Amino acid sequence: MDGETASDSESKSEFGGSSPVPTSDDTPEVLNRALSNLSSRWKNWWVRGILTLAMITFFFIIIYLGPMVLMTIVMCVQIKCFHEIITIGYNVYHSYDLPWFRTLSWHLQLYFLLCVNYFFYGETVTDYFFTLVQREEPLRILSKYHRFISFALYLTGFCMFVLSLVKKHYRLQFYMFGWTHVTLLIVVTQSHLIIHNLFEGMIWFIVPISCVICNDIMAYMFGFFFGRTPLIKLSPKKTWEGFIGGFFSTVLFGLLVSGVLLKNVLRLEYLSGVSPFLAALNFCQVLNFSGPEGALCVFVQRTVRMYPFQIHSIALSTFASLIGPFGGFFASGFKRAFKIKDFANTIPGHGGIMDRFDCQYLMATFVNVYIASFIRGPNPSKLIQQFLTLRPEQQLHIFNTLKAHLVDRGVLASLEDA
Amino acid sequence: IERKGLRGLRAPPGPPTPPEQPSLDGETASDSESKSEFGGSSPVPTSDDTPEVLNRALSNLSSRWKNWWVRGILTLAMITFFFIIIYLGPMVLMTIVMCVQIKCFHEIITIGYNVYHSYDLPWFRTLSWHLQLYFLLCVNYFFYGETVTDYFFTLVQREEPLRILSKYHRFISFALYLTGFCMFVLSLVKKHYRLQFYMFGWTHVTLLIVVTQSHLIIHNLFEGMIWFIVPISCVICNDIMAYMFGFFFGRTPLIKLSPKKTWEGFIGGFFSTVLFGLLVSVHGGALERVTNFHYYPRMMRLEETSEIIQSNLTVRMYPFQIHSIALSTFASLIGPFGGFFASGFKRAFKIKDFANTIPGHGGIMDRFDCQYLMATFVNVYIASFIRGPNPSKLIQQFLTLRPEQQLHIFNTLKAHLVDRGVLASLEDA
Numbered sequence: 001m002d003g004e005t006a007s008d009s010e011s012k013s014e015f016g017g018s019s020p021v022p023t024s025d026d027t028p029e030v031l032n033r034a035l036s037n038l039s040s041r042w043k044n045w046w047v048r049g050i051l052t053l054a055m056i057t058f059f060f061i062i063i064y065l066g067p068m069v070l071m072t073i074v075m076c077v078q079i080k081c082f083h084e085i086i087t088i089g090y091n092v093y094h095s096y097d098l099p100w101f102r103t104l105s106w107h108l109q110l111y112f113l114l115c116v117n118y119f120f121y122g123e124t125v126t127d128y129f130f131t132l133v134q135r136e137e138p139l140r141i142l143s144k145y146h147r148f149i150s151f152a153l154y155l156t157g158f159c160m161f162v163l164s165l166v167k168k169h170y171r172l173q174f175y176m177f178g179w180t181h182v183t184l185l186i187v188v189t190q191s192h193l194i195i196h197n198l199f200e201g202m203i204w205f206i207v208p209i210s211c212v213i214c215n216d217i218m219a220y221m222f223g224f225f226f227g228r229t230p231l232i233k234l235s236p237k238k239t240w241e242g243f244i245g246g247f248f249s250t251v252l253f254g255l256l257v258s259g260v261l262l263k264n265v266l267r268l269e270y271l272s273g274v275s276p277f278l279a280a281l282n283f284c285q286v287l288n289f290s291g292p293e294g295a296l297c298v299f300v301q302r303t304v305r306m307y308p309f310q311i312h313s314i315a316l317s318t319f320a321s322l323i324g325p326f327g328g329f330f331a332s333g334f335k336r337a338f339k340i341k342d343f344a345n346t347i348p349g350h351g352g353i354m355d356r357f358d359c360q361y362l363m364a365t366f367v368n369v370y371i372a373s374f375i376r377g378p379n380p381s382k383l384i385q386q387f388l389t390l391r392p393e394q395q396l397h398i399f400n401t402l403k404a405h406l407v408d409r410g411v412l413a414s415l416e417d418a
Numbered sequence: 419i420e421r422k423g424l425r426g427l428r429a430p431p432g433p434p435t436p437p438e439q440p441s442l443d444g445e446t447a448s449d450s451e452s453k454s455e456f457g458g459s460s461p462v463p464t465s466d467d468t469p470e471v472l473n474r475a476l477s478n479l480s481s482r483w484k485n486w487w488v489r490g491i492l493t494l495a496m497i498t499f500f501f502i503i504i505y506l507g508p509m510v511l512m513t514i515v516m517c518v519q520i521k522c523f524h525e526i527i528t529i530g531y532n533v534y535h536s537y538d539l540p541w542f543r544t545l546s547w548h549l550q551l552y553f554l555l556c557v558n559y560f561f562y563g564e565t566v567t568d569y570f571f572t573l574v575q576r577e578e579p580l581r582i583l584s585k586y587h588r589f590i591s592f593a594l595y596l597t598g599f600c601m602f603v604l605s606l607v608k609k610h611y612r613l614q615f616y617m618f619g620w621t622h623v624t625l626l627i628v629v630t631q632s633h634l635i636i637h638n639l640f641e642g643m644i645w646f647i648v649p650i651s652c653v654i655c656n657d658i659m660a661y662m663f664g665f666f667f668g669r670t671p672l673i674k675l676s677p678k679k680t681w682e683g684f685i686g687g688f689f690s691t692v693l694f695g696l697l698v699s700v701h702g703g704a705l706e707r708v709t710n711f712h713y714y715p716r717m718m719r720l721e722e723t724s725e726i727i728q729s730n731l732t733v734r735m736y737p738f739q740i741h742s743i744a745l746s747t748f749a750s751l752i753g754p755f756g757g758f759f760a761s762g763f764k765r766a767f768k769i770k771d772f773a774n775t776i777p778g779h780g781g782i783m784d785r786f787d788c789q790y791l792m793a794t795f796v797n798v799y800i801a802s803f804i805r806g807p808n809p810s811k812l813i814q815q816f817l818t819l820r821p822e823q824q825l826h827i828f829n830t831l832k833a834h835l836v837d838r839g840v841l842a843s844l845e846d847a
Contacts, residue, residue, distance in 0.1 A: 061458065148802035151794065155752060158791075162758045165675055170766030176625050185626070234606055323596060329603045337611030362599075373589035383815055384830055390812075390837065399835055401813055402828055409821065 030177050051347055055356070056213070063206060071195055071206070074115075078191035080353045082183055084112055084344045089179040092338050093172055101172070105163060109180045111157050116184050119150035120192040128199050190361045193368040207258055207313055207368045210318040214253045219246030219325075232249055235332050238325070247321040254317030259308050312375070319366050324359045331358035435450050455846030492776055496653070496785070504647060510571055511646065511815055518560075519632035521782045523554055525773045530620040533767050542613070547606060550621045557625050560591035561633040569640050631790045634797040641800055648699055648742055649796045653788045654748035655694045660687030660754075679754070690752040699738050704774055726745050741804070748795050753788045760787035 062073050090102060126133060127141045133139045142149065165173055197204040215224055223242030231238040331354070335341065344352030387395060496575065505516050527550055531543060567574060567584045574580045583590065606614055638645040664683030665690040760783070773781030816824060 002666065067608070145802050147798050151798040155791070155795075158759070159752070162675070162755050163673075165758075166763045167674070170762055174763060174766045178619065181623060181626070182619050185622070232604075233608070234603070282620050326600050326603050328601070329606075332613055333603065333606045336617060337615045362596070364595075369592045371587050382509055383812060383819075384827060387831060388834065395831070395835060398812060399828075399831055402816060402824070402831070404815065406824060406828055415828050 006058050014328070015039050041315075052217070055347075059209070059213075063202070066222040067198055067202065070198060074191050075100075077353055077357065078117075078187055079113070082109075082186045084352045085183045085187065087209065088178065088338060088340060089176060089183075089341065091340075093175055098169070098172075101166075101169065107174070108157065108161060108164070109176075112154075112180055112184060113188065115150065115153045115157055116188045117192075118148075118153065120188065122150065124192065124199070126194060140170040147245045166259075186361060190364045191212060194360075197364065197367050197371065200375070203248050203258065203261055203309065204367055204371065207254060208316050208320065208331045208363050210257055211250050211254050211313075211317045212324055214378055215246045215250040215317075215321045215324060218253075219243060221320075222246055222249075226297045232329060234329050234336075237286060243321075247318070251314055254313040254314040254320075257314040262309060263345065292337055312370075315370065316363075316367065323366070324363055327359040327362040331355070434474075471475075481679060493658070496776070500650075500654075504643070508639055508643065512641060515632050515635055516641075518782055518786065519558075519628055520554070522786060523550075523784045525781045526624045526628065527621065529767060529769060529772065530617060530624075532769075534616055539610070543608065546614070546617050549598065549602055549605070550617075553595075553602070553621055553625060554629065556591065556594045556598055557629045558633075559594065560587075561629065563587040565633065565636060565640070569665045587668075627790060631793045634793045635789075638665050638793065638796050638800065641804070644699060644738065645796055645800065649745050649749065649792045650789060651690050651698055652746045653694050653753055653792050656687045656691040656746075656750045656753060656790065659690040659694075660684060660750075663687060663690075669818065673758060675758050675765075684750075684754070688747070691750040692743055692747045695742040696748075699742040741799075744799065745792075745796065749788075749792055752795070753792055756788045756791040760784070 001065065011233070059336075062069055086106075123146070126146060133143045159179060161173075194205065197208070219242040220240075221237070222245030223237070223239045226241040227239035227243065230236055230239040231240050231243055331343075335343070342352055343354035347353070347356065387398065419618070419833065434600055527547075563584065567587060575582045602614075602618060621715070635646065638649070660679070660683040662683075664678070664680045664687030667682040667686065668680035669683040671677055672681050672684055760772075771781055772783035776782070776785065819827070
């Protein structure tokens with residue numbers, strides 16, 4: 001969020017003594033000693049700044065390490081977010097009094113988490129690793145009946161839940177069941193959408209996430225220096241100046257980042273070992289916008305060279321700065337509703353992992369929907385896979401239709417083999 | 419207590435039994451024995467909704483038999499209604515499914531309001547109800563768009579506005595949902611945050627359960643009316659048969675959650691449901707002519723029979739009957755867990771029924787709670803074992819590819835067909 005979470009001493013007062021999660025200053029000792037001579041407010045500012053730089057550096061490192069490490073990191077983040085939200089649920093419903101319930105319930109929730117992850121990973125593997133799956137016999141069977149197996153696993157968890165219902169604690173158990181499912185819906189589906197975006201090309205992973213981070217930081221800076229008009233009652237420290245300043249700087253940042261990435265795409269592919277870095281080749285082609293009819297003629301040059309992806313990046317950064325903050329407002333309202341200051345205390349100065357990722361979730365879904373609607377065509381190998389499962393007369397019918405279509409288009413030069 | 423003994427479900431009449439939750443095998447709603455346990459703690463006022471005409475007709479019978487007759491008459495009425503709407507065809511069926519869905523959604527949301535004591539805040543109820551209706555419409559729009567795109571492909575391609583709507587369908591649905599999300603965030607009011615978040619979560623879980631599964635029912639319907647009739651009638655049959663077996667033979671309790679269910683009812687219901695499923699799946703050919711909608715799945719025709727040899731006799735079975743065994747097994751073994759879940763839910767929130775829509779039976783949700791697991795199972799079953807990909811959808815996706823990709827696929831298909839010997843020669847077949 002825009003920088004007024006966690007250890008901001010000014011906001012400590014409003015949560016008073018009603019916070020069920022005890023918060024303590026987690027700053028490591030080394031930082032404490034180094035900054036002991038500064039005043040408390042500046043110390044907080046420095047802690048947050050150092051941690052921000054640390055997180056951004058970590059982000060670059062894992063991008064460099066490649067997509068497999070990326071997927072692992074996404075999984076770890078997902079499990080941590082799930083854990084944080086479930087812990088809040090336990091605190092809200094005062095489950096500390098029932099240790100047996102927590103153990104049983106936690107095992108059930110872990111089971112549901114694994115089930116849903118299995119379902120989504122199976123779908124991802126089936127979609128993107130088709131040839132590998134077809135080769136290995138056990139994988140092929142698993143993939144053919146994947147939905148059925150996942151549903152059977154989920155049903156087992158459902159029946160275990162029903163059989164585990166204990167008298168006098170029904171409402172608590174149903175609340176945790178509902179809480180678990182909503183958390184799974186939010187956290188797990190969207191981490192898998194992030195992975196799907198990653199498979200479309202690393203640029204669909206890097207640009208959205210960095211746009212959200214940039215918007216956070218820029219809106220904070222603009223608000224710090226120019227902030228006057230409050231934006232929303234829910235987060236009193238956000239201002240319209242920060243919002244608008246963040247919007248323009250994020251759009252600019254998106255253009256710059258995508259330009260830099262696309263220029264150096266070959267070098268990046270070599271570095272990260274990922275190919276293709278961008279899914280579609282036409283992203284590397286340069287468009288020329290020229291003349292007075294182009295809206296980009298504000299520059300001195302008549303023609304502005306842009307990559308097609310930069311147009312997409314404008315859409316992405318616009319969403320990140322205009323709609324993304326609503327994810328942050330939602331999380332703010334959630335924390336106020338349940339009277340907690342932060343989701344957890346994992347990151348000193350920033351709160352939990354969920355605090356950093358709350359704006360990312362809307363972004364991940366948007367990018368996925370954007371790709372599905374405007375970019376990605378159907379997967380050719382998946383089409384072939386589906387074709388092979390049809391019956392011969394249907395295959396023949398489709399074949400003739402395709403042939404007629406291609407001949408029509410002039411792609412097939414003649415009626416004989418091309 | 420002696421009346422419980424008469425029911426045959428519990429042999430020993432003993433000390434006052436612990437409060438029994440109405441279960442779904444036939445002892446819900448206006449069962450006078452269970453009225454006492456809810457005393458004054460029931461937030462939803464329940465009243466006897468039986469129509470006056472039935473009351474007068476049965477006024478001479480004792481209260482317990484009157485209840486039994488009311489339930490019996492309503493059961494027959496609902497079954498008759500079921501047959502009528504099947505006769506009227508798939509379009510009416512879809513409309514009825516939609517109405518049932520909206521009513522179930524309304525019932526569960528009302529329970530949520532009662533649980534969280536929202537009666538004190540009338541402005542909150544209005545605002546919140548409008549938001550929930552909006553989310554309901556959004557999710558329904560998304561699912562209907564997917565259904566129409568899948569099954570009415572040629573119609574969609576012909577009409578230009580429909581084609582654009584269908585091409586950007588996901589984007590439009592997501593934008594609509596986001597608008598609702600932003601409206602929710604902007605509508606948050608100080609001091610009532612927790613209540614608003616609870617209702618938001620409650621709404622989403624309800625949407626997940628009710629709306630997705632009603633659309634799965636409609637998808638099943640499009641695969642062939644048999645996938646609609648057989649599962650639903652198997653669940654109904656299991657309910658009734660388990661009640662009957664429990665009534666006559668019931669001795670051993672099944673689960674603490676629903677004390678009136680017995681193992682005898684469970685197992686008896688299982689066998690009778692399997693038998694019932696076998697019978698129903700065969701005699702539906704007449705329905706095809708009447709409703710002008712395909713009853714059997716497109717891939718299966720009545721002429722394909724397989725013969726199973728059984729002690730020197732051959733039994734002719736249709737392939738679908740094997741599927742019906744799987745469906746009815748699920749309906750009788752796993753379906754009741756949906757009922758247990760609903761029982762636990764009602765106990766957790768201290769309500770007797772979801773609503774009072776149907777006299778003698780409670781709300782719509784009471785009748786449909788076992789159906790939801792069934793609908794999802796049938797859909798997963800079809801996707802895994804029956805349905806191949808939709809050929810027209812493949813063509814549609816093919817047409818959106820680029821020419822070089824189309825050529826590549828075309829050559830791969832050609833090679834495959836020649837391999838298989840389907841294409842007689844390299845020239846046009």
